Amino acid sequence: MTTVARRKTPKAGRAASDRRAARPGSGPPGEPGRIGWLYALPALLVYGAFLLWPLARGAQFSLYHWDGLGEATWAGLSNYTATWTDPSLRGAFGHLLVLIVFYSVLPCCIAFVLVAAMSRTKIRGLTFFRTVLFLPQVVAMVAVAVAWRWVYSADGPVNTVLGWLHAIGLPDWRHGWFGDFTFALPAVGVVGTWVGIGLAMVLFLAGVQKIPRELYEAARIDGAGAVREFFAVTLPGLRRELAVALTLTSIMAIRNFDLIYMATSGGPGDATKVPAYEVYNRTFNTGEVGLGCAIGVTLAVLAFAVTAGIRRLVEGKDA
Amino acid sequence: MNARAERFLNHAILALFAVIAVFPMIGIVAQAIQLPHADFSAFGTAWREGHFAAYLRNSVIVTAVTVVVAAVFSIMAGYALGTMRFRGSAALFLLFLAGLTIPTEAIVVPLYFDLRSAGLDNSYAGLILPQVAMSVAFGTFWMRAYFRSVPRSLLEAARIDGASSWTTLWRVLVPIGRPAILTMLLLTTMWTWNEFLLPLVIINSDEGLRTAPLGLSFFQGSHKTDYSLLMAGALIIAAPVVIVYVFLQRQFIAGMLSGAVKE
Structure with missing residues (x-):
């Protein structure tokens, strides 16, 4: 927009040539300019062919009904409307919301x-x-899933401890956690909390070190208690870290395929089906390729919106 | 509460969460070697029955090629976007930036069908090319930030000495940029090594091409509740990244936490 404005009001003499010098593509003599495209080309080609192109193809597939083998028929936006009219898919997106609480909100609050x-x-x-x-x-999610299947197993540590509690007179809380219709989703959520809480603590610990000590001293001289100090010094000082932690952990909840596939396969019944799993399930198990792609595109939009939204939230307050 | 007590309490809280963080990992090791017997036979059994030698080799090949190719491409693109002024550079940067948030789930289905038509499913290329694309999005973003931090006077000095832009990049900037490059290498190595959905979909019939995480999922399918065997398998595939992480944790943490932030 600024370049258009500049062209509309040309001024004679030195000022104009100064401006030309600042224009992209014509730096000081000898400075590489257009050759930049050549340097960026290999990355751009692979990126375009194997990331952007599949994304566009996914958007295209999502407008058709297709079983992956026969003829595809035009579907319009019906695959997208299915994401909230199909009860099982609506359930999957509902589970995602629950998991965002476990993966993102809980770890960030506790760590904070x-x-x-x-x-x-x-x-x-x-x-x-x-x-x-x-x-x-840094541990592969498939390995994390195997470890937690053991933690939750019939005679794993969780049930062992609950067994002890039962022995001293408390009710019997033992369950087959990942196989229980009520508890499977929270059980998956706890794994997410476990993964996220360390990340959030590391971020906040680093952030707290950067808050100038004088602010705390000033707050104390003003007679601020721990709670006032929290809202006046710590919270504003850690806003940026909070945004990063919320972004990273909610993206983790959105891209939650590995754990679900390895730990529960969406079961029991539909209890732990999430959109990331449904992309795979609908495409390869039930032959609804268009629907699988529509869910994939929705997830991409969701991931983008979460990233942009949280960042805007932080920067908006800065301005 | 006096300062000493507060200090003690804080460290106790940190220690508690540290224990929670490692507990499942300790569990993995304890189960795998069947404590308190310290019996390592599960590793041998898992190694043989899970074909982990072949799967680790596949993972090494895929990861090495992906990481090296992505690094070279990212360094070049980051150099262009970080130091050169050319028409469309801002748009190009935004294009790469958008790739940071695209989840594998959004591209894996069309990739499967298009790679299959091109005869690239069940091949190393089918695993490597999409992962280079994903790594290049982060790599370009990361290297651009480094190249922008290089003082312009250094670039000008090299140019006055008659160095071409190509020589300046590889002889001047890359050697002094080793810390930034190392972080990028570590992160793309970890992401590629741990990737699961892509191999699951792309390597759908040729068992000989399975990567280590994919191998673990099939191993779990055949040993549902034999936890000491499963844990041995999990340990085999997680160990390489964890060992590197323990030595270079600073780079890992700095990289992963900054990926989502600046600009």
Whole structure:
């Protein structure tokens, strides 16, 4: 827009040539300009052919009814309307909302309160704690799923502890967690909380270190208690980190295929079906390729909206 | 509450969450070696029955090629976007940036059908090319940030010495940019190694091409509740990344946390 405005009001003499120099493509003599396209070309080609093109093809597929083998028939937007009229799919998106609470909201809230409580003291061994807390992020999700199937198994640690509680007179809370219609979804959610909480704590711990000590001292001189200090110093100081943590963890909830596939396959019944799993399930198990693609496109839009939305939220307050 | 007590409490909270974070991992190891017997036979059985030697080899090949190709392409594109002024560069950057949020779920179905028509399903190329594309989105974004931080005077000095833009990149900027490049290599290695959905869909018939995570899912299918075997398998596929992470955790954490932020 600015270049258009510039062209409309040309001014004579040196000012004009200065402006030309600042225009892209004509830097100082000898500075590489258009050759930039050549450098970017290999990346752009692979990126275009194997990411953007499939994305466009997915959007195209999503407008058809197709079983993957026979003739495709035009579907218009009916695959998209199915994402909220089909009870099982509506359920899947509902599960996603529940999982966002477990994957994103819970870990961020818990970590935030914990770190805020620690902001008054220097932490020793921070590197060690960081390394350990962040570890779940780097373990392959398929391996995490195997580990948690054991944690929740009939005689795994969770049921063992609940067995002890039962032995001392409490009700018997033991369950086959991943196989239970009521508890399978929260059980998956707890795995997400476990993965997310370390990430959030590491982010907030790093952020708290950057808040100038003087702000805390000033707050204390003003007689602020722990709660006032939290809202006046810690919360504003960690807004950026909070946004990053919320973004990363909710994207994790949206891209939740590996864990569901490995731990529950969407079961029992539809209890842990989520959109990421339905993309695969509808395409390869029930032969609804168009619908699978529509869910995939919806997830891409959702991921983009979450990223942009959370960032706007933070930057909007800054301005 | 006095400062000493507060300090103790804070460290106790951190220690508690550290224990929670490693608990399932400790469980993996304890189950795999069947503590307290310290019996390592599960690894041998899992290794043989799960064909993990072949699957790890596939993972190494796919990861190595993906990471190296993506790194070279990302360095070149990041160099262009970070140091050169050319028409459309801003739009090009936004295009790469958009790729950061595209989930695999959105592209895996069309990729399957199009790669199958092109005869690229059940092949290394079918695994590598899409993962190069995904890595290049992050890599270009990451390397551009590094190249922008390089002082312009350094570029000008190289140019005055008669270095071409190509020489400047590989002889001047890449050697001093090793920390940024290392972080990028680590992250793309981890993402490619851990990727599961893409191999699951693309390697649908040729068992010999399965990657390690895919191998684990089939191994789980045949040993549903034999947890010591399953845990041994999980340990085999997770260990390479975890070992590298323990030594280079600073780069891992910095990279993963900044990916979603700046600009």
